[in-house]
Amino acid sequence: MSKVLRSEPLSDADAKWVGLRAIYWQDPTGKERKWECADRRTRKGDADAVAICAIVQRPSSEPHMLLVSQFRPPVNSSVIEMPAGLIDAGEEGEEGTRRAALRELKEETGYGTDKEGGKIDVKLVSTVMANxxxxxxxxxxxxxxxxxxADDAPEPVAEPDEGEFIERHLVPVHGLMNALLDFQKKGFAVDARLAHAAIGIELGLGRLGAENSKI
Incomplete structure (x- = not known):
């Protein structure tokens, strides 16, 4: 079982993945202010990472969303989230993002464009979004x-990188919100972006009092 052993301050000089910096900015009144900010040091192009909203469909089953869980030391908990990973050099632009998404999907879940991993159709590649x-x-x-x-296709085998300990979960798309609540009851943390997706689904289904709204 994964757990945090200790936590200690880290100097900027010793940090490999993340750095700290102070930003001096001017507000609308002309006053100068200071903001502390963390930066990734691994960005190769216009974006740091790609997340994957993966919908698995079998002919005789309702659509399921493919989720993963892994231990995240900053929150000292296993977190339910969408498959995701850093974008490598050479994976810039929309086509590069597609390659990065398919690579991460294969590594973390085993799903991919082959007989065992299923037929893949990339429906959307977003623009860069703040995180x-x-x-x-x-x-x-x-x-x-x-x-x-196919209905009789076996679940594919994941190909995680060394040091990755990832569990795969399939939950009904229309039951995502309830599934996340169940995960929380079991002690998992839930990634906020995934929870936002679940709320969007609930709104679309008219379950949150938005039946006649124009949200």
Whole structure:
């Protein structure tokens, strides 16, 4: 079982993945202010990472969303989230983002464009989006991917990198909110972006009092 052993301050000079900096900016009144910010040091192009909203469809089953969980030391908990990963050099632009998404999907879940991993259809590649902009300059893109599998197709085998301990979860799309609540009851933390997606689904289904709204 994963757990945090200790936590200690880290100097900027010793940090490999993340750096700290002070930003001096001017507000609308002309007053100069200071903001503390964390930066990723691994960005190769216009975005740091890609997240994947993957929908798995079998002919005789309702659509399921493919989720993963892994231990995240900063919150000392296993977190339910969408598959995601850093974008490598050479994966810039929309086509590069597609490659990064498919690579990460294969590594973390085993799903991919082959007989065992299912037929893949990339439905959407988003523009660059801010990721916790009050704290960090880190950003990301989102890919929406449909995966078609035969009813008798076995679950594919993941290919995680060394040091990655990732569990795969399939939950009904229309039951995502309830599934996340169940995960929380079991002690998991839930990634806020995934919770926002679940709320969007609930709004679309008219379950949150938005039946006649124009949201």
């Amino acid at each position: 916790d902009p009050g704290m960090t300059s880190s950003n990301m893109k989102l890919c929406v991917i449909r995966i078609d599998l």
